[in-house]
Amino acid sequence: MVVDISETKSMWFGESEKRIKEIFDRYRNQVKGNAVTPILLFNEADAVIGKRKDLNNSSAVDRTENTIQNIILQEMETLDGIMIATTNLTQNLDAAFERRFLYKIKFEKPNITAKQAIWQTMIPALSDADANLLASQYDFSGGQIENISRKRTVDSIISGTEPTIETLVSYCQNELIDKTRKRVGFV
CATH class of the missing domain: 1.10.8 (Helicase, Ruva Protein; domain 3)
Structure with a gap:
């Protein structure tokens, strides 16, 4: 199941968080309905699992982004399946996410x-x-x-x-x- 990051964002308050929860709910249903465990793929994942914002001087958008990240972190803790996240910007990933990935694979340029x-x-x-x-x-x-x-x-x-x-x-x-x-x- 491929996650289109652009479809997770909404201009309506609370809608983005709801969409993220729905992604994980749909994935759980797919896991239950398949003999082979499907893969949940977040392509260009740094768009949603980047470093969290400091909330001291934050906007509503920053708070929403942090809430989305917290939802994803909670979902990852209880995920009964396979999640793959891709990025070219590993330096932008939040450490909390990095710790939750069992395997980290770096693809070098070809020889x-x-x-x-x-x-x-x-x-x-x-x-x-x-x-x-x-x-x-x-x-x-x-x-x-x-x-x-x-x-x-x-x-x-x-x-x-x-x-x-x-x-x-x-x-x-x-x-x-x-x-x-x-x-x-x-x-």
């Missing part, structure tokens, strides 16, 4: 051999030499390589020609985020 295979899977026309060049020159995740592959596909459709290796290198350069400049939005 050069794996990146070469990803490049060739995403762009089958890429030669071994070109895939190796891109894999060894750019320390990209699989998702970043997929972004570049999508750019290539879009540009190929628009221009009617296959992008060259030089064009792929320029896509790679654009995919790199210059940490010295402050950027607003995406180009």
Whole structure:
């Protein structure tokens, strides 16, 4: 059961908390009705299980967020099933949540051999030499390589020609985020 974080939020007072409780109630019903225990998946979980706010100078929104987090903590304590939470921002997780996860798995970026295979899977026309060049020159995740592959596909459709290796290198350069400049939005 995948939790859509955006569907847990409501502008109405008390509704967000109710929605979180309903998620766990639905999950409990699914557990009862299945021979195999289903998985409760919170994707991009840092949006709901981030560090709790200091309530001294807090707004109603902060208090609501803390209440939601307390509900989730209570539900995790009594959960009879499997809950998986994903995030790219582990540093933003509240310590109380971190303690409640039995397993914490960090996925490292792929090594050069794996990146070469990803490049060739995403762009089958890429030669071994070109895939190796891109894999060894750019320390990209699989998702970043997929972004570049999508750019290539879009540009190929628009221009009617296959992008060259030089064009792929320029896509790679654009995919790199210059940490010295402050950027607003995406180009």
